[in-house]
């Protein structure tokens with residue numbers, strides 16, 4: 472039973488997008504996944520290194536090239552988006568964050584992060600102002616931390632919490648515990664895009680069930696359509712990086 476967690480790479484500095492990390496982190500993830508393909512091809516893989524929207528497709532392409540790709544075993548870790556969503560929603564409705572569960576779908580950068588407040592539990596009717604505030608805070612939580620740290624990195628500590636939480640879910644599922652459901656960025660067909668963050672049930676062999684997006688309200692449907700071109704581009708950028716690698720610098 473192998474679990475490989477990949478948090479290696481450079482973090483953002485103020486003013487950068489996650490995509491600005493592509494040039495350095497894409498190569499790091501490619502190399503590490505080549506090692507996974509060789510030494511532990513049946514491992515469950517948790518990718519944290521940004522830009523997750525591209526590094527997960529990179530990992531998939533490397534594993535395909537090596538002939539060992541199992542889409543059920545590859546996860547982009549988006550748990551921190553759910554942790555943030557639960558925290559900010561709990562603040563607004565005045566309950567303990569442990570009581571709150573907000574699905575966060577799409578991807579892991581800016582507008583590709585799609586919190587589904589209409590499916591939050593406990594059920595709550597948010598005002599338009601609360602929806603606008605929460606959506607913005609959840610989508611830009613990472614940037615908020617990068618700016619506050621003024622060049623000293625990104626959300627290392629809260630990511631450690633989120634990574635541990637997701638890894639523990641994977642390990643419990645691998646040991647046979649049932650009913651483990653998490654949001655993660657995975658290879659799936661819930662939209663026309665080849666990768667999407669959605670709810671998945673994890674079991675002994677990785678993903679056992681991929682849940683559809685569920686009912687979305689008009690605001691969420693609009694957010695979904697808006698994110699698709701950006702997410703599509705990030706996925707293609709990752710795929711191309713492996714299929715047509717850039718020439719090495721001389």
Ligand SMILES: NC(=O)C1=CN([C@@H]2O[C@H](COP(=O)(O)OP(=O)(O)OC[C@H]3O[C@@H](n4cnc5c(N)ncnc54)[C@H](O)[C@@H]3O)[C@@H](O)[C@H]2O)C=CC1
Pocket residue numbers: 478479480481482483492496499518519520521522523548549550551552579624625626627630
């Ligand atoms: N998925 C998510 O929600 C989140 C992702 N991140 C991403 O995680 C990555 C790491 O962030 P931090 O831990 O804050 O950065 P950090 O700078 O504290 O740690 C990065 C680590 O990667 C190691 N590293 C660098 N190049 C490597 C290589 N070629 N092979 C192996 N290890 C290498 C460094 O030695 C360092 O220990 C960044 O890409 C960041 O954007 C950060 C927070 C949340």
Ligand SMILES: O=C([O-])CC(=O)C(=O)O
Pocket residue numbers: 482483489521551612613614616617625626
């Ligand atoms: O924002 C960043 O660069 C790090 C990250 O992915 C997050 O905190 O969600």
